[in-house]
Amino acid sequence: MAEKDLVFGKTYKCPICDSSFKNLTVKQGKARMVSTDLDLKVNYRDIEPLKYDVILCPVCGYAALERYFDRVSVFQRKNIVEKISQSFHTVFEEKDEFTFEDALVRYKFALLSAQVKMSKHSEFGFICLKMGWLYRAWRVSLPVEEIKKKEELKAHENEFLSNAYNYFEVARAKEQSPICGMDELTFDTLLACLCVELKKYEEAKKYMGAIIQNRNATKRIKDKVFELKEIIYEDEE
Numbered sequence: 001m002a003e004k005d006l007v008f009g010k011t012y013k014c015p016i017c018d019s020s021f022k023n024l025t026v027k028q029g030k031a032r033m034v035s036t037d038l039d040l041k042v043n044y045r046d047i048e049p050l051k052y053d054v055i056l057c058p059v060c061g062y063a064a065l066e067r068y069f070d071r072v073s074v075f076q077r078k079n080i081v082e083k084i085s086q087s088f089h090t091v092f093e094e095k096d097e098f099t100f101e102d103a104l105v106r107y108k109f110a111l112l113s114a115q116v117k118m119s120k121h122s123e124f125g126f127i128c129l130k131m132g133w134l135y136r137a138w139r140v141s142l143p144v145e146e147i148k149k150k151e152e153l154k155a156h157e158n159e160f161l162s163n164a165y166n167y168f169e170v171a172r173a174k175e176q177s178p179i180c181g182m183d184e185l186t187f188d189t190l191l192a193c194l195c196v197e198l199k200k201y202e203e204a205k206k207y208m209g210a211i212i213q214n215r216n217a218t219k220r221i222k223d224k225v226f227e228l229k230e231i232i233y234e235d236e237e
C-alpha cells in the first residue's frame with residue numbers, strides 16, 4: 001500500500017488563532033506493525049507514522065504533538081502570538097504524504113512552540129524521542145551505499161535520543177505519573193531501553209532494578225529486562 005493511502009487530511013482547530021485547517025493524519029487501524037526495535041520504537045509496513053505526529057497550524061505556526069496541541073494556557077497563548085505568530089511567514093505547500101525532511105521541519109516547529117510555551121520536560125523529551133526515531137527511520141530507509149548520509153543521520157539520531165533521555169530523567173524526578181501517557185513501569189522500561197541504546201549501562205541497571213522490584217511487572221516486561229541484561233553483559237565482556 002502507498003503511504004499516501006494510509007493518511008488523510010483531518011480537520012483541526014488552532015487553539016492560538018482559531019483557524020480551521022487540515023493536517024495529514026494516519027488512518028486508524030490501517031498501518032501494519034512489522035517489528036519493534038530494542039528501544040521500543042515500533043515499525044510499520046509501508047509507512048513511518050511518526051512523520052504525522054505533529055499538528056502544525058499553517059496560519060500562525062503553532063505546532064505540537066497531538067497529546068499537547070490543545071493544552072494551552074492564556075499566558076502560553078499570548079507568548080506564542082508574540083514570539084511565533086507575529087513573525088511567522090513560512091508557506092507550507094499541500095502534500096498527500098510527508099518526506100522525512102518535511103516531518104523534521106514540523107518537529108522543529110513543535111520544539112519551538114514547546115520552548116515558547118515553557119513546556120514540561122516530558123513534552124520536550126517526547127518530541128526529542130520521536131525526532132531521534134525519525135532520523136533512524138530515515139537512515140534505515142536509505143540504500144547501503146549512502147554511507148556518509150547514514151553516518152550523518154546516525155549522529156542526529158544519537159543526539160536527539162540523548163536529549164530525550166536527559167529530559168525524561170528530569171521528568172521522572174519532577175513529574176507525576178503518567179508521563180507522556182505512560183505509567184511508571186512503562187516509562188522506566190522505556191528509560192532502561194534508551195540507556196542501553198545509548199550505552200549508558202550504569203543508568204540502565206538502575207532502571208532495570210526498579211522494574212524488577214515493581215510488583216506490577218509482567219512476564220513480558222521482565223523478559224525485556226532479561227534481554228537488556230544479555231546485551232549489556234555481551235558488550236561489557
Ligand SMILES: [Zn+2]
Nearest residue numbers: 014017057060
Ligand atoms: Zn494557528
